[in-house]
Amino acid sequence: MAAAWRIERSTAASRAALFAVALAFAALLALPARGDSGDLRLAVEICYSLALAQAWNLLAGYTGLVSVGQQAYVGLGGYAFFALTVLAGMPPLPSLALAGLVAAALALPTAFVVFRLHGAYFAIGTWVVAEVFRLLLAQMRPLGGGTGMSLPVAVVRDLAQSRGARDLITYYLGLGLGLGTVLLVFFWLRSRQGLALTAIRDSETAAASVGIDNRRTKFAVYAIAAGIAGLTGALAFLEKLRISPDAAFSVGDWTANVIFIVVIGGIGSIEGPILGTIVFFALRALLADYGAWYLITLGALAVAVMLLAPQGLWGVVARPLGLQFFPVQRRLRPLNSPQTAPEAASPGRGD
Amino acid sequence: MRTKPMPVSRRHVIGAGGAVAAAAALGLPAIAQPRPFKLGYVSPQTGPLAPFGEADSFVLANVRETFRNGVKIGGNTVPVEIVVKDSQSNPNRAAEVAADLINRDKVDLMLVASTPETTNPVSDQCEVNETPCVSSVAPWQPWFFARGGKPETGFKYTYHFFWGLEDVIAVYTDMWAQLATDKVVGGLFPNDGDGNAWGDKKLGFPPVLDKQGYKLIDPGRFQDLTDNFSAQIGAFKQGKAEIVTGVVIPPDWTTFWTQAIQQGFKPKIASVGKALLFPSAIEALGANGENLSTEVWWTPAHPFKSSLTGQSAGQLADAYTAATRKQWTQPIGFAHALFEVAADVMKRSHGPGQRDATLAAVQSTRLGTIVGPIAWGGAGPFKNVSKTPLVGGQWRRGGAFKYDLVITSNATAPAIPAGGKMAAIV
Numbered sequence: 154m155a156a157a158w159r160i161e162r163s164t165a166a167s168r169a170a171l172f173a174v175a176l177a178f179a180a181l182l183a184l185p186a187r188g189d190s191g192d193l194r195l196a197v198e199i200c201y202s203l204a205l206a207q208a209w210n211l212l213a214g215y216t217g218l219v220s221v222g223q224q225a226y227v228g229l230g231g232y233a234f235f236a237l238t239v240l241a242g243m244p245p246l247p248s249l250a251l252a253g254l255v256a257a258a259l260a261l262p263t264a265f266v267v268f269r270l271h272g273a274y275f276a277i278g279t280w281v282v283a284e285v286f287r288l289l290l291a292q293m294r295p296l297g298g299g300t301g302m303s304l305p306v307a308v309v310r311d312l313a314q315s316r317g318a319r320d321l322i323t324y325y326l327g328l329g330l331g332l333g334t335v336l337l338v339f340f341w342l343r344s345r346q347g348l349a350l351t352a353i354r355d356s357e358t359a360a361a362s363v364g365i366d367n368r369r370t371k372f373a374v375y376a377i378a379a380g381i382a383g384l385t386g387a388l389a390f391l392e393k394l395r396i397s398p399d400a401a402f403s404v405g406d407w408t409a410n411v412i413f414i415v416v417i418g419g420i421g422s423i424e425g426p427i428l429g430t431i432v433f434f435a436l437r438a439l440l441a442d443y444g445a446w447y448l449i450t451l452g453a454l455a456v457a458v459m460l461l462a463p464q465g466l467w468g469v470v471a472r473p474l475g476l477q478f479f480p481v482q483r484r485l486r487p488l489n490s491p492q493t494a495p496e497a498a499s500p501g502r503g504d
Numbered sequence: 505m506r507t508k509p510m511p512v513s514r515r516h517v518i519g520a521g522g523a524v525a526a527a528a529a530l531g532l533p534a535i536a537q538p539r540p541f542k543l544g545y546v547s548p549q550t551g552p553l554a555p556f557g558e559a560d561s562f563v564l565a566n567v568r569e570t571f572r573n574g575v576k577i578g579g580n581t582v583p584v585e586i587v588v589k590d591s592q593s594n595p596n597r598a599a600e601v602a603a604d605l606i607n608r609d610k611v612d613l614m615l616v617a618s619t620p621e622t623t624n625p626v627s628d629q630c631e632v633n634e635t636p637c638v639s640s641v642a643p644w645q646p647w648f649f650a651r652g653g654k655p656e657t658g659f660k661y662t663y664h665f666f667w668g669l670e671d672v673i674a675v676y677t678d679m680w681a682q683l684a685t686d687k688v689v690g691g692l693f694p695n696d697g698d699g700n701a702w703g704d705k706k707l708g709f710p711p712v713l714d715k716q717g718y719k720l721i722d723p724g725r726f727q728d729l730t731d732n733f734s735a736q737i738g739a740f741k742q743g744k745a746e747i748v749t750g751v752v753i754p755p756d757w758t759t760f761w762t763q764a765i766q767q768g769f770k771p772k773i774a775s776v777g778k779a780l781l782f783p784s785a786i787e788a789l790g791a792n793g794e795n796l797s798t799e800v801w802w803t804p805a806h807p808f809k810s811s812l813t814g815q816s817a818g819q820l821a822d823a824y825t826a827a828t829r830k831q832w833t834q835p836i837g838f839a840h841a842l843f844e845v846a847a848d849v850m851k852r853s854h855g856p857g858q859r860d861a862t863l864a865a866v867q868s869t870r871l872g873t874i875v876g877p878i879a880w881g882g883a884g885p886f887k888n889v890s891k892t893p894l895v896g897g898q899w900r901r902g903g904a905f906k907y908d909l910v911i912t913s914n915a916t917a918p919a920i921p922a923g924g925k926m927a928a929i930v
Contacts, residue, residue: 303628303651305652394599395625395628400594444592
């Protein structure tokens with residue numbers, strides 16, 4: 154009987170879809186040739202929002218770490234970038250990379266504390282940690298305290314002399330961050346550690362019983378997500394030119410919006426956050442000028458999706474079609490009739 | 505709130521097409537519509553700072569009416585387009601919308617108002633992206649020094665008009681000198697842009713109060729949106745402070761003042777910046793708002809006229825009340841003055857798309873506005889900063905509205921008439 158089955162990873166549809174993704178990426182690479190600097194800035198914002206969404210999805214969707222304190226690492230990354238460039242006088246590009254490392258490094262001791270909490274307590278704990286970092290930074294006079302500080306024009310010029318060249322550099326940095334995060338998550342989930350992640354998501358006890366080191370895996374995911382948030386913070390505040398504790402550790406901008414993206418897109422898949430990012434920025438472009446109504450619409454949409462389509466919009470689109478752009482699961486199919494519907498397989502939420 | 509292009513219906517297009525065809529048939533020269541001179545305007549219209557942007561829609565409607573037929577620039581009539589963005593009281597959002605206005609809308613001149621949390625991110629974007637910018641409604645020190653401004657070099661693209669800490673200190677001490685007190689002052693300085701500047705040991709209140717013989721009790725910086733002021737109240741009570749001052753956000757003042765009364769602390773004078781600017785904040789205190797004092801940057805009694813509409817300060821405030829049935833607020837004058845500067849700059853510019861000429865026009869501004877004369881190009885920070893007059897006032901009940909702001913100190917600007925003398929809080 155066993156010989157009549159085979160393990161399948163990619164399907165014809167997913168291979169075609171991957172090709173489409175590659176085409177879209179090529180189009181993005183060529184965007185600076187056509188878009189003006191406004192388009193490029195928006196693209197950078199979309200890219201780092203996607204990176205944050207993928208990182209949060211990895212935390213909450215795969216490891217079950219529902220953090221509402223990712224703004225801690227965005228803020229730390231942003232402040233590390235300002236400290237390195239303005240106070241230490243380092244060039245912007247190495248500072249950017251180092252800011253990500255600083256955030257990841259600070260995540261490790263933090264994890265020791267917050268990992269003692271579970272479920273809702275963990276969520277609140279991460280938020281408290283972010284507030285603690287915000288209050289600490291508000292006391293640091295050399296970084297402007299509660300007033301905040303501006304990035305001197307000289308530092309920005311250090312990146313590139315002309316505005317056009319600066320736009321180009323930040324655009325490719327943003328694209329690299331967004332795409333890099335997607336690929337990182339994709340290859341991670343296809344690896345042995347990816348299997349461990351999905352096992353932990355489904356049952357921590359069962360995962361431990363088959364020999365997975367839950368604690369080490371969670372530490373790794375938490376630190377990587379913090380590193381991505383740190384890089385995002387550095388890039389975002391290089392674009393915003395000014396940092397203050399309230400802006401850097403804003404729970405709305407860096408966590409609530411990101412949770413919205415992942416939830417409406419579809420948690421526990423790579424495609425979900427991508428779709429969610431597109432939907433979020435489309436809504437913002439259409440509605441942001443309507444003040445409070447914009448936020449009410451976002452909230453209503455999130456509630457509707459959670460009630461009517463808990464798998465998110467991507468689940469609604471992809472489930473019936475068996476569609477996958479980024480195949481990370483293994484399906485079991487009978488060898489003689491490849492057309493059999495996926496119920497023969499073990500679909501789960503994407504394993 | 506953003507300016508939308510006039511909706512163009514199919515009929516309009518066909519009609520216009522017909523007119524063009526007719527004109528062509530008659531051999532008339534087709535006149536190309538020139539590119540409009542674009543003004544960007546950023547202010548907090550929603551969120552905790554929304555009272556600062558409350559008058560914006562009135563001011564904008566008024567200004568759009570005067571710009572309806574365009575402005576004359578070097579003999580040509582150029583249409584004016586105003587693109588309005590809401591900062592949502594969020595510095596991140598302020599930076600984003602400013603970048604959008606610069607890169608996407610390609611504004612020729614940026615205008616921005618209200619609190620360092622709005623003016624600073626927008627000014628920073630303009631300085632780096634080389635767009636002329638005029639800002640207001642933030643004391644000049646938190647705008648200049650908190651952005652890393654160096655008096656020797658200053659900024660190239662960003663210009664500001666408002667008063668400074670030296671003015672508010674002079675006004676407050678003049679108000680306090682009118683009453684007999686023990687000269688002990690309790691200071692409420694939060695850890696934000698304004699609070700850090702006011703409480704600064706070198707540039708803020710402490711050195712001046714020291715010199716004038718006041719004893720300052722400063723319990724230290726606190727975070728905005730604090731819900732317990734017992735520590736501060738305890739310190740003020742223990743030091744027997746008869747004067748309270750500071751610069752706090754409106755909800756924090758309501759919390760502090762309510763708790764102070766509960767705990768039996770009632771100073772003779774409370775002169776507070778930012779929190780007591782708006783009638784709504786005073787009304788929220790019920791009967792406990794009587795005789796609280798604040799700095800006054802603009803009132804209907806200011807003896808200035810608009811260079812744009814010819815209205816006096818009183819006429820502008822009356823027009824606001826007639827249009828909105830609301831009591832006048834101080835930002836009306838300053839929002840209007842920003843557009844006065846814009847109109848004057850446009851007239852002296854070389855038209856849209858001429859950045860260097862627009863910048864030169866900003867730099868050489870010499871204009872009498874509804875908030876007083878504005879000119880840049882002085883020494884040090886005053887290359888980028890133009891100061892407007894400041895007086896002080898007390899909120900009193902019994903006028904046309906629940907509370908009225910009465911000017912009680914004009915020693916710093918005698919041209920602005922005083923309406924009464926300081927009275928102690930009872």
